[in-house]
Amino acid sequence: MSHELALQKALIAHLAGDLRLGPLLGEPPRIWDAPPDGAALPYLLIGRSESRPVAADGGGVEHALTLTAVSQFRGTEEAKAILAAVRSSLSDAAPVADGVRTISLRLTFADVYPAPGGLRTFAVLRVRAVTEEA
Numbered sequence: 001m002s003h004e005l006a007l008q009k010a011l012i013a014h015l016a017g018d019l020r021l022g023p024l025l026g027e028p029p030r031i032w033d034a035p036p037d038g039a040a041l042p043y044l045l046i047g048r049s050e051s052r053p054v055a056a057d058g059g060g061v062e063h064a065l066t067l068t069a070v071s072q073f074r075g076t077e078e079a080k081a082i083l084a085a086v087r088s089s090l091s092d093a094a095p096v097a098d099g100v101r102t103i104s105l106r107l108t109f110a111d112v113y114p115a116p117g118g119l120r121t122f123a124v125l126r127v128r129a130v131t132e133e134a
Contacts, residue, residue, distance in 0.1 A: 002098075003051065003061040003063070003100050003131045004049055004051055004061075004063065005098070006097045006098040006099070006100035006131065007063055007065070007095075007097070007100065007102065007129055007131050008033065008046055008049070008065075009097040009098060010095030010096055010097035010100070010102060011046060011065075011090075011095055011127075012031050012032075012046065013095065013097065014089065014090075014093055014095040015029065015031050015044065015086065015089055015090075016028060016029045016031055018085070018089040020085045020088065020089060021044075021082075021085050021086070021089065024042065024078070024081055024082050024085055025042060025043060025044060025082065026040065026043075029044070030042070030043035030044065031043065031044045031045075031046070032044075032045060032046070033045065033046050033047070035070075041070060041071060041072040041120075042069060042070055042071040042072065042073070042078055042079075042082060043069075043070055044067060044068070044069050044070075044082065044086065045067065045068045045069075045070065046065060046066075046067055047065075047066045047067070047068055048064075048065070048066040049063060049064070049065050049066075050063065050064040050065075051063045051064075054130060059132060059133050060103070060130055060131065060132045061130070061131050061132075062128070062129070062130050063127075063128065063129040063130070063131065064108075064126065064127070064128055065126070065127045065128075065129065066124060066125070066126055066127075067086060067124070067125040067126075067127060068122055068123070068124050068125075069082040069083060069086070069122065069123040069125075070120060070121075070122060071120060071121045071122070071123070072119065072120055072121075073121060074118060074119075074121075075114075075121065076112045076114070076121055076123075078121065079112050079121040079122060079123035080112055080123065082123055083110055083112060083123040083125060086107075086125060087107055087110070087125070090105055090106075090107060090127065093105055096134060099133060099134050100131050100132070100133060100134060101131065101132060101133075101134040102129050102130070102131050103130050103131065103132055104128070104129060104130040105127065105128075105129045105130075106127070106128055106129075107125055107126065107127055107128075108126045108127070108128050109124075109125070109126035110123065110124065110125050110126070111123070111124045112124075
């Protein structure tokens, strides 16, 4: 079983089910690991994923994930609103998927910045999670 894929599925399902994200990311919320061609903005990407085993009962795995909100709004307001909603949604969350449960989840870093030319704004969130077999 892939802890990495299970965590990604669990995060997408959890975030897509959060009513605070619908007004920001559309219905259904645009949350992917790669945007489809011609995707409407804004959207949230689950990108870089690092993991390593944790010496603990339950076959634990520690993850570092990068989530990126992409906005076409000039300025940082929309990107920061998405960041705040994701932060709030993941606070105290314990998503489960494919026989893998999340036992620890927290945001460790956030950065909001405009793309060169200012046509897009990005909010990058770094998430640390620990999973184990359910």
